[in-house]
Amino acid sequence: MTPTQLYRYLLRNVRKLPKESQNHYRHYIRQNFNSHSDETDPERIKQIVVQAEKDMQWLLEKYKVK
Template sequence: MNSVAGGNKGLSLYRNIVRAINTKLPQQAQNYYWAFTREHFEGHKEETDPETIDFLVEKGYTSLRWIIKKYTNQ
């Protein structure tokens, strides 16, 4: 995610995910989701296509909502 807009969207998503991992998930799940998040962000760090970046960011937020719901029953 090298483009400025894509980088900002990606960075915002990453911060939201890390914040949620640290505050909403049980300790035993945190390491798994930290590794999962890092692996997926590293795997897409060279992405420059704006449509693909938008898709990945939306997919990230959808996954984040699902994970939070899974662990908090909200």
């Protein structure tokens, strides 16, 4: 997954969260994307992508309707 694909994936999944928290996480995703946009090390980019995917899965589980 490329960083751009990750960004789109995360923003699409934010829509699955409760309405009141979507703006917060959307802002958080944008801030992190911007802060890591100058990253050039492929290994570090891979680590960031893997961690972001794990974090999104955790959020989706956290807000899952029981």
